Amino acid sequence: MSDLPPYPPLDPSNYDLIVVGTGVSESVSAAAASSSGSSVLHLDPNPFYGSHFAALSLPDLTSFLHSNSVSPPPSSPPIPPSNSHELISVDLVHRSLYSSVEISSFDSEILEEHSRRFNVDLCGPRVVFCADESINLMLKSGANNYVEFKSIEASFVGDSSGELRNVPDSRAAIFKSKSLTLLEKNLLMKFFKLVQSQLAKSDDDTTTVKISEEDMESPFVDFLTKMRLPPNIKSIILYAIAMLDYDQDNMETCRHLLKTKEGIDRLALYIKSMGRFSNALGALIYPIYGQGELPQAFCRRAAVKGCVYVLRMPITALLLDKETGGYKGVRLASGQEIFSQKLILDPCINVGLESLSSLTDQQNETLRVLVPKAMINKEKIARGICVIRGSVKSDVSNALIVYPPKSLFPEQLTAIRVLQLGSGLAVCPADMHVLYFSTLCKNDDQGIKALLSAMGNLIRLPVPESDSVVENVTCEAKPLLLWRALYVQELVKGEFGGVISSMPSPDENLNYKETVESAVKLYEQIMGSEELFKEETSLENTTEENEGGVEIDEN
């Protein structure tokens, strides 16, 4: 990165807030701080917006994964002597989020030809729920003017048989479902109605059936059993609607046993999402051009409000007050020193352990959130990306597929989610689809194994040409794999550290609910309990005509 063209020095060199990294959480913070009148400098070491939430072309994605999967050699440019005696500089190190990166191309010719027509997410599979907090924030901030969405047309539950069954997530879907018996339809709709009446209830209303306090505190899976829902329906509710990861029936391996209360909240989000926008086909929508559009929309909003943007600009060191140990500013890769009241950092930025030893207790306290935590026994998320020719389900382009725990193989401990996206979303060329896979795992091997199993269920691997005749006979109409990426990502939580805060990595969820909620919470801690975007109202006319698109507006 040292061969970058020299930047003209930044002016001014003093800000209320410096944000490093342009992921969703960082961008929301930058937009919120700018709109509340703070002066903000927003930096990103990469040449694109979005950090770990970016959507990239295949070559860019490949190089990003590779460069972030190994710890870069400790770049030790000679530290220029600080020109002030009151400051001490602490070198920063880059933590890599990814491991076990494996990228294979099966038809490089075609991919080469179209390589720039891909917008592939780093944080997939990921969608936006219509009633998601991220949508509310976009509306509040006006960021919705910069993004357009389209609906995910269908969601399915799969199993080892290869059959994909529609998720009966609405009245019409239950009515149409071919895989449910009449009684199952009855029980499922009754359960949905119970949830809806629970959501609509007011405290003085005693006529509607309510779920008892005791039930609310019991495990959700037990509550579903109590509602006489058969196993197949329970599984649909738990993994394809509430979008849970862990096997709720297996006490040993389940790291998160959901309570009924939380389960109802998750269903509520889904149900509210279904009805929020009249032109959306279902609960889930996806931004045209990929997930990278979301952080970028917030950045554009921030820029309108005066936030200063510099890409391709890593920071190399933190500047602390020698005496008090308090934070003062950062040193850019260009060598310039920039000062601010507060600092928000990307999850990849850490303090080198060797530099800690020489610091005082106060200085250590300031840097608390940047000290790498021991990562023992922490879960990771395995992600996979496949580019295929054709579609996993004929006549459906954009679809979500969930494999509940144990549905593919007996040792499958967590749900595997698959998202197929087509050219309608401008993420790939016309006759292809991009598939995203993810599953939680304890170690890389376990995660990759689960992803490969799901891939094998949906996709046909290319075979050497000599076998092509046989292949035509044996393989049914499964789509053909053209390109594949497999990687395992660490899950890093955001942390509030007073003056310096660290933002989370992309989480294991399908939506942005937790990401945005934690970003909002962190922001409120950092900037005081100010409400985000309080004075913003999106009076500007929203999205233009967009064929088949979803119009996001407040009604």
Next chain:
Amino acid sequence: MHGRPRKASKPEDEAASAAKAVKLRSLQSQFMTYHHEKIYTKEAIELSTKLLEINPEAYTAWNYRKLAVEDSLSRIGPDPNLVKPILDEELRVVENALKQNFKSYGAWHHRKWVLSKGHSSTGNELKLLDKFQKLDSRNFHAWNYRRFVVELTNRSEQDELQYTDDMINNNFSNYSAWHNRSVLLSSLLANRADGFMPEKRIPDEFEIVHQAIFTDPDDQSGWFYHLWLLDQTVNVESPLLTSSWPSHGSSVILSGAGCLNGPPSNVTTFCSETGSFPLILYFDQAVGGVSPLTVTIDSELKGNENLVWEPISNKSSQVSCVWVARLKYFSSQPCGSKDHKVKVRLGNSPGIVSSRGYNFSAPYEFVFTVHVQDTAEDSHSQESIVSWTDGFELWDAQSKDLNSLFTLDQLNNGIDLKWRQAAIDSEIECFRLLADSKIGKLTLARLLMASEAMTLDAAVKGVYYEEILQLYNDLMALDSSHHQYYKNEHSVAFLHKVTSSSESLSRHLFRYRDMNNLVCLRLNKLSLSRIASVEKLLFVQMLDLSHNELHSTEGLEAMQLLSCLNLSHNRIRSFSALDSLRHVKQLKVLDVSHNHIGKHSVDTTRYLCSSPLSNSDWSQDGVRGQNPGLVTKYWDAYFVLRDLNLKQLDIAGNEIADDEFSSFVLQVVPKLVWLNGQKPGN
């Protein structure tokens, strides 16, 4: 368009609507001037356009436009190039009006009128409709118009059926779509279009509507479709003869006015002062065209060549389930004691047609024997009071001749029942799964009733009745707002159960000693609220319905042999509720004591009864001439009692029954022998 809460109007909205009213008023008055003076200038027509754009409900303006169109068409001649722009302009105005309010009757009607002129392209209409029906998928105006356009364009019914499929899949809570489906299927099934055989299609449709009912048992749109399907399954198109009196193979003893002493106990004895007896035909649906041309009678009884067949119905129409002819049996020459065979044949020549237009097609004949007996005059027996408390002898349950009194559904033989029974059986199995919901219970009860009605096999006949009664009991407890409906259905089921076999019926049958061993049916103290199964009770001469919860005598009109009727301790609220008894010419004894007559004002909307205002033959009426005030006051009693030949009447225990009313009754029914257990004048 549905389920949106109404919002209170804001002040600025009110101001806007006031301004609109001012504008409308001035437009309206200018428009009316043009209209009255028949001015159809460009300017005048444009004014009406403006008016309709603001208020599509201004139907006078639509009519004005029709006149204006006719006017300009009459002037330009038949050149289609000139006609089309005029009509296109009308379509445009309608479209704008519909954008304003797409439930405007006037606008839709105007569009139909324009389309009927035949110059406009119909292709656009379906596209327009798709747009409207996307906005509001249940709008019945749009559906109506759709049927009109479909007929005009000869679009196939199959395509339209597919359209209802799509709409229902989109949101099955769509009454209009289900309704249109039933309309289309009726036609496709009636024409036996490709693959539209009822035995195949009806079960498929049941399968579709199950998805809706099971998904959301509280959504009523599916219920109606299910009811329609059930109706298609149960009801055979051609009318059938359900029963008759006298029934096939039975013997009847006929005697004169005095009635017999000591007749044999195993046959029905019928006495008449007029020397005739009723021949009753009971059909499963209302039919017309019963006449000597369609019903042939071979009999040695003379004088019955040109029988008059009378429909027994409260409505004055010429269709009825029940038809009666009175056969004479006293001829000029004494015939002594003699058996006569009577053979009745119907269906050999066409003419009996159901109200839905289907022919009675299966020829049918039945034979019975009449035994005419001379009698000794015995005036004493007529004078004795019928007490309802004693003098009853239990029917001999072992007696085989009960079977000859009423026909068990053997007349339905030969109808293709197989698929229908299979469909009902699978429905029963299906709805047993939904028995925890109200609609599930109700549907199950209806299905079980339908199954009973279809079952011919005596071995399994009647097995469902206990379950049906229990279901209605449950429903009464569960759903109090529809209690009366369930109660009525419970009564119907109960009466079906009683009449389902001769064994169960005989438990309620008696002979009344004091009156020539009349056949008496006692259905008292059973909390009945409705009368049913009358077709199996045509032979009954004495009927005890006391201590029930009846509101009316509807249905009893078919019981032409009935001479004594006890309705005491019921819930009769007015004499209008007894209106059907006017058809029962034999009725001599009527007990309506301890009811609610006079307690409430007469609900004239409920009973189709003669109204005092519409009757023109009043002036010729003696009683009315004498006492117009009382007739006006007791008009409902007057119209019923005047047509009956009662000898004994009990009205005690009713609000109405005071001295004034008693004296009025004696004026209206001068032949009355007993009033409230007393001889009048004593």
